[in-house]
Amino acid sequence: MRSIKAIRSLFLIIICTFLISACSKNSQADVVDDGQVINSISIGLGGEPDNTLVTYNFNIWNKTRNTILIRSIEPVLSENLQQRLLDNEIKNEVNRTINGSTSEIFTGSFQLNTQGLDKQAIEKLKIRIEKFKIITEQELGLETH
Known part of the structure; x- marks a missing residue:
């Protein structure tokens, strides 16, 4: 039972990290610095x-x-x-x-x-x-x- 909870937690952390990474890449693409x-x-x-x-x-x-x-x-x-x-x-x-x-x-x-x-x-x-x-x-x- 504990290993299933640990796997779920790890899976949730990986998904959250992926979503945060994707969101930050999109917001950075909208920002244009002077060249x-x-x-x-x-x-x-x-x-x-x-x-x-x-x-x-x-x-x-x-x-x-x-x-x-x-x-x-x-x-x-x-x-x-x-x-x-x-x-x-x-x-x-x-x-x-x-x-x-x-x-x-x-x-x-x-x-x-x-x-x-x-x-x-x-x-x-x-x-x-x-x-x-x-x-x-x-x-x-x-x-x-």
């Missing part, structure tokens, strides 16, 4: 007394298995920095591919009008880049099970 992430960003400042050249480097990691074509990148700037741009076109046309599960480094630059500002005033501008607008292209095929 690209930026791992790190670095900026440098230089230039002339009246304009500051801002250069940036950042690393994009393609977390998918698919090759992705990066068409263009554009740093997202604060309103204050946008008003100081010497050239309003800061979009960088790159047309480079990132293979699946790899990363690539992208670079760019833009110039800010810092006429009349000393070093401390330029530092107070808080020149940072924390986000980018990235235009990508990729081919998708029909997924069959």
